[in-house]
Amino acid sequence: MEYSPLSAEKERLIRLLKEAGFLRSESVERAFRLVPREEFVPEDLRSLAYADRPLPIGFGQTISAPSIVVYMTELLDASRGMKVLEVGTGSGYQAAVLAEIVAPTGAPRTEWGHVWTIEIIEELAERAKRNLERAGYSDRVTVIVGDGSKGYPREAPYHRIMVTAASPDVPRPLVGQLVVGGRMVVPVGDLVSQTLMVVERRPEGIKSKSVLDVVFVPLRGEYGWKNYETRMFT
Numbered sequence: 001m002e003y004s005p006l007s008a009e010k011e012r013l014i015r016l017l018k019e020a021g022f023l024r025s026e027s028v029e030r031a032f033r034l035v036p037r038e039e040f041v042p043e044d045l046r047s048l049a050y051a052d053r054p055l056p057i058g059f060g061q062t063i064s065a066p067s068i069v070v071y072m073t074e075l076l077d078a079s080r081g082m083k084v085l086e087v088g089t090g091s092g093y094q095a096a097v098l099a100e101i102v103a104p105t106g107a108p109r110t111e112w113g114h115v116w117t118i119e120i121i122e123e124l125a126e127r128a129k130r131n132l133e134r135a136g137y138s139d140r141v142t143v144i145v146g147d148g149s150k151g152y153p154r155e156a157p158y159h160r161i162m163v164t165a166a167s168p169d170v171p172r173p174l175v176g177q178l179v180v181g182g183r184m185v186v187p188v189g190d191l192v193s194q195t196l197m198v199v200e201r202r203p204e205g206i207k208s209k210s211v212l213d214v215v216f217v218p219l220r221g222e223y224g225w226k227n228y229e230t231r232m233f234t
């Protein structure tokens with residue numbers, strides 16, 4: 001492994017995330033180790049890529065803290081070959097982590113799954129595409145511009161759906177886009193704080209549980225906070 005201050009910091013963070021119980025499985029640890037978070041944060045904040053904190057990515061939005069990314073990824077319980085939808089592309093980092101799990105680098109392409117990720121702010125989607133290209137994930141992740149609160153019916157159904165913005169309720173169309181046996185992780189609550197929910201579509205109906213209090217930026221759009229305006233930072 002190449003030695004650099006950032007890779008030393010990454011290893012230190014991995015130890016901390018394991019000790020704190022956020023990082024539990026080999027597949028998520030492997031993905032976290034392989035995906036270069038520094039390629040997804042703004043140039044001037046690269047030195048903070050492995051600090052456990054969210055960072056601004058422009059347009060009033062954030063790349064989530066590593067602890068929340070690995071925790072949500074563990075809850076999603078995705079595996080090789082699955083079709084995944086992420087709502088809220090932001091920087092593209094979470095999508096790359098998911099891609100490394102469903103389509104691992106080095107695995108035969110015939111076994112690869114795929115990640116579709118949808119972002120409502122066009123400029124962020126374009127930036128995320130460039131980040132994913134640089135980091136080597138554009139062959140496993142498709143970035144779409146649109147209102148992800150409605151999901152992305154064109155590629156449905158999905159084995160897994162992850163929402164990385166705060167929703168007032170579990171968005172109904174997303175439940176309908178899960179396979180039977182599928183699972184979704186979504187922060188649900190008001191604009192101040194939310195609870196992370198795990199929603200499963202089972203043959204007998206929908207089962208959901210709340211697991212952790214969190215704070216996310218709002219999910220906009222038809223099934224999110226309809227009238228919420230994003231403040232336009234650069």
Ligand code: SAM
Nearest residue numbers: 063088090091093094119120148164219220221
């Ligand atoms: N997962 C991202 C990452 O790895 O960088 C962080 C996501 S950030 C916390 C939430 C993102 O959701 C923002 O980029 C925001 O523009 C986006 N968003 C909000 N409402 C949306 C909607 N209805 N459809 C798609 N994206 C939305």
